[in-house]
Amino acid sequence: MxxxxxxxxxxxxxxxxxxxxxxxxxxxxxxxxxxxxxxxxxxxDVQSYEEQEQTLALLKILAMGSKEIQAGKFRNAEEVFADLDRSE
Known part of the structure; x- marks a missing residue:
């Protein structure tokens, strides 16, 4: 607080x-x-509440991403960009 x-x-x-x-x-x-x-x-106030909710949502997404990285569920950027280039 x-x-x-x-x-x-x-x-x-x-x-x-x-x-x-x-x-x-x-x-x-x-x-x-x-x-x-x-x-x-x-x-x-409502604006502060909504901003806080958005911040919490982003933090949850970051925490989920961190858990996936720790579990080895990720690809390196070069692979992703190469796949994107091939799909064009």
Whole structure:
């Protein structure tokens, strides 16, 4: 979590929902909501959420590729380019 993340109790969320939407939309900084002193959820703007999801998807693809390389499931670039040249 970023150091600039604000922390507020759930009662603040309940009583300031519209203000929170405006602030988070403008600042793009997430808001950590606590309940009984425990972190319970994070409120963030949609653009930040979508960017985070795209980043996670790319990381998953990289992890899958790394596992395939470790398992020996790959071809060197020269073979791939040679196949592409032959198919033209």
């Amino acid at each position: 970023k150091l600039s993340t604000q922390v507020k109790p759930i009662s603040y969320l309940k009583s300031h929902a519209a203000q929170i939407v405006d602030e988070i939309s403008e600042s793009r900084q997430p808001l950590l909501i606590t309940q009984n002193g425990e972190a319970k959820l994070v409120v963030m």
